[in-house]
Amino acid sequence: MLFLMIRAVAFDCDGVLTDNGSSWQMIHKHFSTGAEDDEKHQKTLRKFLDGEISEGDFVEHDIAMWRKSRSEIHRDDIMRCYSGTGLMEGAREVVQSLKERGVFVAIVSSGVDLFVGAIASMLKVDDWVANGFEWDDDGALVRGLPTRVYTHDKGKMVEKLVRINGLDPAEVVSVGDSGTDLSMKIEGSKFIGFNPTRERSIEEFEEAGVPVVRGKDLRMIWNHIFPEEDFFPN
Ligand SMILES: [Mg+2]
Structure with a gap:
């Protein structure tokens, strides 16, 4: 051969x-306000993995959720999710x-x-x-x-x-x-x-x-x- x-x-x-x-999941964890958020995120993640919603929709859905806990999100806030x-x-x-x-x-x-x-x-x-x-x-x-x-x-x-x-x-x-x-x-x-x-x-x-x-x-x-x-x- x-x-x-x-x-x-x-x-x-x-x-x-x-x-x-997942580096996306880490941002979610950082901004999550509790079990209800986590559940929603998991549900969307499953839909995404099953190909029911697009990558873009998944990200927009997540961003909307992060904004609930912080209206303005800075680049440094995202980097902080990865410290450690x-x-x-x-x-x-x-x-x-x-x-x-x-x-x-x-x-x-x-x-x-x-x-x-x-x-x-x-x-x-x-x-x-x-x-x-x-x-x-x-x-x-x-x-x-x-x-x-x-x-x-x-x-x-x-x-x-x-x-x-x-x-x-x-x-x-x-x-x-x-x-x-x-x-x-x-x-x-x-x-x-x-x-x-x-x-x-x-x-x-x-x-x-x-x-x-x-x-x-x-x-x-x-x-x-x-x-x-x-x-x-x-
Ligand atoms: Mg991987």
């Missing part, structure tokens, strides 16, 4: 490069080692751009894309930006990555923790499931027959990217 060398890795952010749940959120164990080492080998490292996240952008510059990845907000000149929240990364169709961005960098899909690996991240696995490319937490994601990974790494150390994906190597390089 002929192995094509891996030349690019596309990472999901929330739960893969960083040790957190750390990188996934091994994330720095994996990204650095990939880059040392000349592998292109990208983040394709449908999470919040303020958060994902901070992680992207911390890890010095080559490219990143996420969703986010429009701010006024004083840094106050105006509205959600049009969706760039669709949770159910992240492959569009992986295809773009392939096109822009002149890659063969077989040279690309995507890494995600959710069933929806399987949409990153464009035709001919590879996918690694990393530390899935939701039952639904575990089932979807099993159904798709992709390799799954359990546990919270990103270094464990290494021999799925480089099967001829048993261990992460020291």
